[in-house]
Amino acid sequence: MADSNEPAQQGTPADRAKWRRYLADERAEAAVYRELAARRSGEEQQILLALAAAEGRHEAHWLGLLGGDERGIPRADVRTRLLGWGARRFGSIFVLALAQQAEARSPYAADPHATAAMAADERIHGEVVRGLAARGRRSLAGTFRAAVFGANDGLVSNLALVLGIGATGVAPSVVLFTGVAGLLAGALSMGAGEYVSVRSQRELLEASAPDPATREALVDLDVNANELALVYRARGMDEAEAQEQAAMLVARVQAAGGVTAGATDALAVVAEDDEAIGTGLSAAVSSFLFFASGALIPVLPWIFGMSGIAATVLATVLVSIALLITGATVGVLSGAPPMKRALRQLAIGLGAAAVTYVLGLAFGTTIG
Structure with a gap:
């Protein structure tokens, strides 16, 4: 007769071995994100801690299937352990780039024991880490x-x-x-x-950027014969949008009696970082x-x-x-x-x- 204190057994032995591997990997990935968060501050730290919390929810799912039985939990796979090692020592863009690949390799979409929400989480986690890694890449x-x-x-x-x-x-x-x-x-x-x-x-x-001195001419432009619209059109706007934007800017500048800090300088262009x-x-x-x-x-x-x-x-x-x-x-x-x-x-x-x-x-x- 089975001991009433033993956890309820679910799944085949192969299933339970797989759940233990998943549990170990989720714990290791959460630890990686916490290690990275400890080396950052502000928004990036909050994002990484949120990722760690999400991995904790996945960990709880597999632990639940195991009936709370933590016996025989293996070490995380080599890739995840390497991530943890790198996060503890470097906390660099390399770790985020590797974490991005790890999230992309998640098997949850094809695993019947993982929920659809978990599979969706892993895909979104990949995009979150991709965004964080992109900051470092820039x-x-x-x-x-x-x-x-x-x-x-x-x-x-x-x-x-x-x-x-x-x-x-x-x-x-x-x-x-x-x-x-x-x-x-x-x-x-x-x-x-x-x-x-x-x-x-x-x-x-620099040659493509607007001449700052041009701003001073805005106050004297004729609203009815708005030459500023041609600037917008040269920058890529269609005619109707250019006329509308130019009229709004000239009216705002003339109402203020000059170019002020509050006036939108729509002559500015987006340059490369x-x-x-x-x-x-x-x-x-x-x-x-x-x-x-x-x-x-x-x-x-x-x-x-x-x-x-x-x-x-x-x-x-x-x-x-x-x-x-x-x-x-x-x-x-x-x-x-x-x-x-x-x-x-x-x-x-x-x-x-x-x-x-x-x-x-x-x-x-x-x-x-």
């Missing part, structure tokens, strides 16, 4: 773009350079000096190019440093005195590892599968290096 966009592109270009271009030169059969010192020259030339070129690119982008935006563009100097420095760090890796074997096929193989292995890391990093931050992005980065980089290596072999054979 703040990283300018400098991060320069850093990733710089490192990747340094890895691929200098690996291709040293492999191509090395394949011709020249002395190891020539390969080394060629790699160092490629590092310096490429890093300077990347830094200068990124600075010019960002500065040019800012100057284009400065954070998304970044500054020319920061982008240039990031490009220089990351290109140089990437370009240094394929030269390391020759720096430490290696030569021939051993140096070539080691350089290729080191660059392959770095390409996988940069590709996975881009994948994580973009919310895409990191392994897919890593392999794509690896294939492109090694493909370019292989072409130059084959050309170097052919050239070395020709001159030999």
Whole structure:
């Protein structure tokens, strides 16, 4: 006869094992959101705590199906434990990006023991985390773009350079000096190019922004022959809307007797977020440093005195590892599968290096 104090058994043993896994994952995910919330304040903190509370409701659902029996609860899956580890130590955009992917992988929509509301919650949680992650992505966009592109270009271009030169059969010192020259030339070129690119982008935006002095003319405009409507039309409004908006603004300014702080300056245009563009100097420095760090890796074997096929193989292995890391990093931050992005980065980089290596072999054979 069963002990009356034992919890009621529901579901098959396989079902109960699955519910225990879900329970462990929900607890771990709630802990991740609480860890992230502890490192933030204001609205973001409130949002993260609300997510943790929602995961707590899901936890209660699975615990209810288990009859309150917490025996045999396993550890959370590896991905969720890694999220918790990252949240405790970094609390960064990387953790939010990984959490976004975790929410997207929820099995609740296909599980008959999960409620429709729980499945809907997980989809909405994914969008909430996507929104939080997007804030971090915007703040990283300018400098991060320069850093990733710089490192990747340094890895691929200098690996291709040293492999191509090395394949011709020249002395190891020539390969080394060629790699160092490629590092310096490429890093300077990347830094200068990124600075010019960002500065040019800012100057284009500034050229498109309205002239602040134009505001002073608003008080003297003829309401009946409202030239301001042409400004609105040039900015993309249709004729009727432009006439209406222009008349309202001129009437408001003239009633106030001048342009006041309360008057709507509808001449303003929405420009790109400065954070998304970044500054020319920061982008240039990031490009220089990351290109140089990437370009240094394929030269390391020759720096430490290696030569021939051993140096070539080691350089290729080191660059392959770095390409996988940069590709996975881009994948994580973009919310895409990191392994897919890593392999794509690896294939492109090694493909370019292989072409130059084959050309170097052919050239070395020709001159030999």
